[in-house]
Amino acid sequence: MKSEFVRILLKSGFSKSKADQCAEIFALNSLEGVYSHGVNRFPRFVSNIKEGYILPEAVPSLVKNTGSVEQWDGNLGPGPLNALFATDRAMDIASENGIGLVAMGNTNHWMRGGTYGWHAAGKGFIFIGWTNTEANMPAWGAKDFRIGNNPLVMAVPYKNEAVVLDFAMSQYSYGKMELFDLEGKRLPYPGGFNKNGEITDSPGEILATRRALPIGYWKGSGLSILLDILAAVLSGGLSTVEISAKKAEYALSQVFIAISLEKLSNFQTIQETIDRIIMDLKDSVPDENSNEIRYPGENTVKIREENKRNGIPVNKDLWEKILLL
Amino acid sequence: MKSEFVRILLKSGFSKSKADQCAEIFALNSLEGVYSHGVNRFPRFVSNIKEGYILPEAVPSLVKNTGSVEQWDGNLGPGPLNALFATDRAMDIASENGIGLVAMGNTNHWMRGGTYGWHAAGKGFIFIGWTNTEANMPAWGAKDFRIGNNPLVMAVPYKNEAVVLDFAMSQYSYGKMELFDLEGKRLPYPGGFNKNGEITDSPGEILATRRALPIGYWKGSGLSILLDILAAVLSGGLSTVEISAKKAEYALSQVFIAISLEKLSNFQTIQETIDRIIMDLKDSVPDENSNEIRYPGENTVKIREENKRNGIPVNKDLWEKILLL
Numbered sequence: 042m043k044s045e046f047v048r049i050l051l052k053s054g055f056s057k058s059k060a061d062q063c064a065e066i067f068a069l070n071s072l073e074g075v076y077s078h079g080v081n082r083f084p085r086f087v088s089n090i091k092e093g094y095i096l097p098e099a100v101p102s103l104v105k106n107t108g109s110v111e112q113w114d115g116n117l118g119p120g121p122l123n124a125l126f127a128t129d130r131a132m133d134i135a136s137e138n139g140i141g142l143v144a145m146g147n148t149n150h151w152m153r154g155g156t157y158g159w160h161a162a163g164k165g166f167i168f169i170g171w172t173n174t175e176a177n178m179p180a181w182g183a184k185d186f187r188i189g190n191n192p193l194v195m196a197v198p199y200k201n202e203a204v205v206l207d208f209a210m211s212q213y214s215y216g217k218m219e220l221f222d223l224e225g226k227r228l229p230y231p232g233g234f235n236k237n238g239e240i241t242d243s244p245g246e247i248l249a250t251r252r253a254l255p256i257g258y259w260k261g262s263g264l265s266i267l268l269d270i271l272a273a274v275l276s277g278g279l280s281t282v283e284i285s286a287k288k289a290e291y292a293l294s295q296v297f298i299a300i301s302l303e304k305l306s307n308f309q310t311i312q313e314t315i316d317r318i319i320m321d322l323k324d325s326v327p328d329e330n331s332n333e334i335r336y337p338g339e340n341t342v343k344i345r346e347e348n349k350r351n352g353i354p355v356n357k358d359l360w361e362k363i364l365l366l
Numbered sequence: 367m368k369s370e371f372v373r374i375l376l377k378s379g380f381s382k383s384k385a386d387q388c389a390e391i392f393a394l395n396s397l398e399g400v401y402s403h404g405v406n407r408f409p410r411f412v413s414n415i416k417e418g419y420i421l422p423e424a425v426p427s428l429v430k431n432t433g434s435v436e437q438w439d440g441n442l443g444p445g446p447l448n449a450l451f452a453t454d455r456a457m458d459i460a461s462e463n464g465i466g467l468v469a470m471g472n473t474n475h476w477m478r479g480g481t482y483g484w485h486a487a488g489k490g491f492i493f494i495g496w497t498n499t500e501a502n503m504p505a506w507g508a509k510d511f512r513i514g515n516n517p518l519v520m521a522v523p524y525k526n527e528a529v530v531l532d533f534a535m536s537q538y539s540y541g542k543m544e545l546f547d548l549e550g551k552r553l554p555y556p557g558g559f560n561k562n563g564e565i566t567d568s569p570g571e572i573l574a575t576r577r578a579l580p581i582g583y584w585k586g587s588g589l590s591i592l593l594d595i596l597a598a599v600l601s602g603g604l605s606t607v608e609i610s611a612k613k614a615e616y617a618l619s620q621v622f623i624a625i626s627l628e629k630l631s632n633f634q635t636i637q638e639t640i641d642r643i644i645m646d647l648k649d650s651v652p653d654e655n656s657n658e659i660r661y662p663g664e665n666t667v668k669i670r671e672e673n674k675r676n677g678i679p680v681n682k683d684l685w686e687k688i689l690l691l
Binding site: 105107108109110112137138139140142167179180181182183184185187188195197204206208212230231234237238240252255256257258260261263264266267268269270271273274275277280281282283300301302304305306310311314315317318321322324325326327328329330331333334335336337 | 430432433434435437462463464465467492504505506507508509510512513520522529531533537555556559562563565577580581582583585586588589591592594595596598599600602605606607608625626627629630631635636639640642643646647649650651652653654655656658659660661662
């Protein structure tokens with residue numbers, strides 16, 4: 042998979058090293074089960090390059106340094122490479138000062154946010170990061186798209202792996218709801234509004250109103266608004282309203298915070314603290330539907346192992362399309 | 367209200383200056399409409415002092431300084447005073463380095479988290495902070511309490527006021543559900559599980575199962591877990607599982623992050639960015655129930671003005687009880 046991605050990226054204007062790094066991220070996202078932001082999204086990534094929204098060889102440039110906070114311009118470079126750069130830079134600052142914040146405007150879709158959480162946690166750092174997006178959800182109390190689903194990532198090293206939370210502010214993505222609708226299934230839990238303004242678990246009714254539910258109703262709507270404000274203010278880049286005025290989703294604003302654990306406490310003590318929390322969760326009395334209580338990121342490890350054993354499942358038509366790129 | 371609080375705190379072992387500061391916070395929380403963590407909670411605060419969970423004159427002590435990150439021990443001092451101290455300290459660090467993170471273990475309930483967001487934003491800082499709590503909600507997929515509702519606060523200066531988001535990870539508090547139940551009303555939206563494991567908007571059925579819903583189902587459960595891990599790891603203090611093993615909710619872990627805006631951009635530019643976002647939200651097409659789309663914190667300003675005009679509404683019996691303290 043990676044070598045096919047490299048081949049296509051080289052044809053699309055990437056240098057060898059950038060093609061390698063970018064292909065690695067798309068392949069890893071697929072290996073770890075986030076196909077929607079791995080292999081499935083790769084053709085769109087390539088079209089976005091052709092359309093000029095993503096500039097393959099652009100690299101970030103420093104706008105302002107205020108100590109442990111830095112503002113960078115992503116110069117419309119590839120989102121995953123820019124995000125990896127920003128994460129590394131935040132870790133560098135954190136290694137010196139305990140915490141580093143890199144805010145980057147004018148960058149592109151980072152694909153799976155969790156990628157950068159896993160990356161930073163793998164090097165012993167706490168990671169908190171988020172991105173804004175184009176408007177794809179109504180604010181609480183509204184009917185039309187004004188807020189983004191603005192994914193938020195939090196990660197912390199855990200043994201040889203990590204605890205990684207990576208979630209969007211919409212309860213379900215439109216992609217997920219379309220899948221349920223195609224299969225004639227109801228959503229497991231309500232995910233939006235029907236035409237009478239009632240919440241519903243019918244994906245078809247939600248797709249008709251385009252009124253997806255923010256997580257926690259008014260709470261997720263508020264969180265989406267704050268994440269957008271902070272991303273735009275910190276980076277000096279565009280906010281959801283400005284991104285949405287463009288003809289495609291590009292020039293996003295993102296925030297990357299790394300915190301050094303090394304200086305704070307010894308690694309063993311920290312792992313015992315996390316282990317105590319996770320063991321307690323595992324001791325929960327399971328509800329009617331579940332056999333096991335999982336911590337955020339646990340499933341990623343399981344899927345990664347499965348896919349390493351059995352290969353990465355890919356839709357045949359999609360893969361044939363990719364081979365032709 | 368404040369002078370009654372001061373009188374009682376002086377009787378409870380507070381020095382004049384600490385009584386003043388603490389009474390001010392309880393009165394302000396009430397003035398701004400968060401009665402549950404203002405006047406309504408004051409009698410419990412006083413009992414917690416009598417029971418020895420809160421030490422009126424204890425002050426925080428520095429445990430470790432790693433540059434822009436500091437670890438403090440709250441020494442079981444009054445939660446609101448410790449939290450105000452930590453917020454101020456985070457702002458001091460941020461004034462030097464752009465960002466400051468203060469993690470405090472062994473502290474107490476901070477009452478309304480928004481207080482510290484308004485405080486920091488009022489001085490021109492972005493604020494991100496959270497606290498852990500005792501277990502008061504099942505993790506996703508579970509039936510028994512293992513996770514806290516761990517309130518999270520984000521704030522940014524906006525004109526002469528601020529945009530402040532302050533929310534717990536449970537969809538509704540038990541207090542709120544009890545109120546709806548007493549009044550024989552259904553919740554506006556589903557808030558927990560009934561005895562058949564189905565989500566419901568019946569407060570009585572949720573109170574019976576004690577299975578309150580985390581915001582966004584599995585997402586809020588995950589966020590609660592990460593906030594607890596980060597608070598415990600960063601502060602070196604207790605996690606939800608350890609707090610829950612105590613006979614009362616004390617010795618909490620909290621995180622306070624301040625980011626200086628002054629060094630990042632000029633204030634006018636930042637306000638224009640926020641204003642563009644808020645004006646766009648206000649332009650939303652309202653749904654069936656709403657006349658107006660509000661931004662987080664907008665209602666606080668409105669209630670503050672109303673209460674300044676008309677006085678703070680207080681339950682008569684509660685106030686008589688307070689007068690007798």
